[in-house]
Amino acid sequence: MTPRRTWLGIDLGGTWIKWEHVADDGRSLAAGRVATPTGGHVEVTEAIAAVCAARAGEAGRPTGLGIAVPGHLTPERDGITLLPNVSGQWRGYPARAVLAERTGLEAVLLNDARAFAVAELGGAAPVHGVEEVVFVTIGTGIGGALAVRGEVVSSRRDSFGELGHTSVVVDGEECGCGGRGCVEAYAGGAALLARARARGVAVEPGAGALTSLALAARSEPAAAQVLTEAYDAFAVGVSNACALAGAGAVVVGGAVAEELPGYATRLRQRLSRRRRLLGDVEVLSAALGPRAGALGAALAARAGHVRTGEGLVLQP
Ligand SMILES: [Zn+2]
Known part of the structure; x- marks a missing residue:
């Protein structure tokens, strides 16, 4: 049975959009990846929304969505100022609002190195x-x-x-x-x-x-x-x-x-x-290998912000 609250973490990379669907207690429910589209920011955003829709269809609607990006965010964390390895005009594009609107979920953006750190601090590295x-x-x-x-x-x-x-x-x-x-x-x-x-x-x-x-x-x-x-x-x-x-x-x-x-x-x-x-x-x-970015994004979604890392045991 799917737990009541679940979190979908997305790791947006230049080649792959990796995702991990995580239960409230840190248990991983499922993980996967799709190729990152090369046709610009709208296409990339649609691909992330499609992952969310597929997960909702398969395991029930996630409670929240976290997206780790290989770039820097605006001070309000609602958009991206620098994203060199993903196609599109990201500067000025309201990525968080668009994703929230397209998925119907509260969305959290964070830098992918911060997501890696959140995951490894939160449960993996001793x-x-x-x-x-x-x-x-x-x-x-x-x-x-x-x-x-x-x-x-x-x-x-x-x-x-x-x-x-x-x-x-x-x-x-x-x-x-x-x-x-x-x-x-x-x-x-x-x-x-x-x-x-x-x-x-x-x-x-x-x-x-x-x-x-x-x-x-x-x-x-x-x-x-x-x-x-x-x-x-x-x-x-x-x-x-x-x-x-x-x-x-x-x-x-x-x-x-x-x-x-x-x-x-x-x-x-x-x-x-x-x-x-x-x-x-x-x-x-x-300890988490290539999963760390998506797991960290899921944890950030759970916390509602990136300053997290406590009290959660991730299970492989
Ligand atoms: Zn340099």
């Missing part, structure tokens, strides 16, 4: 007794979020915790954000592969790219160098974030981090060298 936590995801780019006093923090500009765009190399590599020397410009998945190819490393196209780079690094100095620079940029940026936040734990997630354990290893080394200032900082692997 961050026992640690209230200040740095969350970082390594995918195509680098997402970041911070929890302070046990709550994931968001800001009016919605850029709080954006550690991928902190500079770690003076006048370094150009970054997609317009800056130079950002962590993401060395350690993001796209940058990592582009830098390897630019140095003549034969990186396979598609899904095997990271594996082929890791293999090449065993014998080719150029490949090893690119990986070392990625790991170092990551370790410096994240340990700086730990210093800034006084964090006692880092949760590392994302597909690139799963494929290349060197990121976490180098971070542990660097943190231990800075122990005198930072104290012991645990480096934890994210």
Whole structure:
């Protein structure tokens, strides 16, 4: 029997719209994904509304809807100011109101790194007794979020915790954000592969790219160098974030981090060298994998806002 109150979390990505339908106690009822349309913001919004309608038909109407987006929100959280990897003219488009109108549900928008953090803090990562936590995801780019006093923090500009765009190399590599020397410009998945190819490393196209780079690094100095620079940029940026936040734990997630354990290893080394200032900082692997964004969005819908994370046990 479907529980009385349920929450639908949507993780809007450049390639997939992932969803997870969650009961009030955190139990997952169902999950799935559909391809993200490429025809603009109206088409994308319709695709999300269609997921809601399908869930309502199959399992009963959700109580609320949360949508995690790979971009920044307006201060009122009713629209999106920056959404580089999804087609459409999002700036000025009242995404939350349109979705609420199309679905008949109360809708909550949040940044996807914040959603990841809400999910991993709320039930997955065993961050026992640690209230200040740095969350970082390594995918195509680098997402970041911070929890302070046990709550994931968001800001009016919605850029709080954006550690991928902190500079770690003076006048370094150009970054997609317009800056130079950002962590993401060395350690993001796209940058990592582009830098390897630019140095003549034969990186396979598609899904095997990271594996082929890791293999090449065993014998080719150029490949090893690119990986070392990625790991170092990551370790410096994240340990700086730990210093800034006084964090006692880092949760590392994302597909690139799963494929290349060197990121976490180098971070542990660097943190231990800075122990005198930072104290012991645990480096934890994210526990929810690619589900974290949609789960975090569902939890945010349940809480009605993004400052959540307490008292809920997520069950796989
Ligand atoms: Zn940047």
